Amino acid sequence: QVQLQESGPGLVKPSETLTLTCTVSGGSLSTYYWNWIRQSPGKGLEWIGYIYYTGNTKYNPSLKSRVTISVDTSKNQFSLSLTSVTAADTAKYYCARRQWFGELSAFEIWGRGTMVTVSS
Amino acid sequence: DIVLTQSPDSLAVSLGERATINCKSSQSVLFNSNNKNYLAWYQQKPGQPPKLLIYWASTRESGVPDRFSGSGSGTDFTLTISSLQAEDVAVYYCQHYYNTPLFGGGTKVEIK
Numbered sequence: 668q669v670q671l672q673e674s675g676p677g678l679v680k681p682s683e684t685l686t687l688t689c690t691v692s693g694g695s696l697s698t699y700y701w702n703w704i705r706q707s708p709g710k711g712l713e714w715i716g717y718i719y720y721t722g723n724t725k726y727n728p729s730l731k732s733r734v735t736i737s738v739d740t741s742k743n744q745f746s747l748s749l750t751s752v753t754a755a756d757t758a759k760y761y762c763a764r765r766q767w768f769g770e771l772s773a774f775e776i777w778g779r780g781t782m783v784t785v786s787s
Numbered sequence: 788d789i790v791l792t793q794s795p796d797s798l799a800v801s802l803g804e805r806a807t808i809n810c811k812s813s814q815s816v817l818f819n820s821n822n823k824n825y826l827a828w829y830q831q832k833p834g835q836p837p838k839l840l841i842y843w844a845s846t847r848e849s850g851v852p853d854r855f856s857g858s859g860s861g862t863d864f865t866l867t868i869s870s871l872q873a874e875d876v877a878v879y880y881c882q883h884y885y886n887t888p889l890f891g892g893g894t895k896v897e898i899k
């Protein structure tokens with residue numbers, strides 16, 4: 668079955684760029700929408716954005732100016748880049764796959780998440 | 788933007804009793820073209836990612852016990868656990884996927 672695994676640094680300094688990678692195993696990136704979601708005590712669960720396997724992206728308007736999601740189909744990975752981080756970006760970051768219905772569907776498969784702390 | 792308000796924030800239910808969680812949307816999430824409600828429910832246990840329970844407001848995800856059910860349409864939705872089991876202790880979230888996905892604030896379910 669398809670599994671997702673997040674990876675990246677657990678500590679990022681303020682004003683720097685947070686970069687995370689999600690590795691997909693047990694299936695390919697094709698025909699699905701691949702998402703980043705974060706969870707913090709203060710803001711709860713927050714959708715960050717998605718990338719389709721073709722490279723099309725859509726971002727949460729609240730983060731759009733700082734977010735880039737990219738895909739590497741040869742490695743079966745997709746990545747998140749969040750620039751100019753502050754303490755408010757401290758959260759557990761999850762990658763997740765939408766259902767086969769497409770862009771407007773629920774999140775059916777999740778990674779276990781990776782905690783990122785923004786601190787000097 | 789659509790806002791989802793869950794109630795209550797927490798509830799304690801005896802084993803075997805019914806648990807009911809509500810989710811109210813500030814705008815309808817019913818898509819008239821296909822008559823589907825773009826609303827899902829998730830269960831999150833400590834240290835785990837959210838798990839999809841219900842989608843299209845009332846369709847149970849494969850493998851989810853039938854004691855979990857979803858109902859409602861438009862702006863008002865309910866998740867019901869018909870007979871609470873010890874393993875159901877968790878935080879439950881509603882989420883709309885009508886456009887920019889948004890989650891409710893969560894409801895913590897405990898054993899009384």
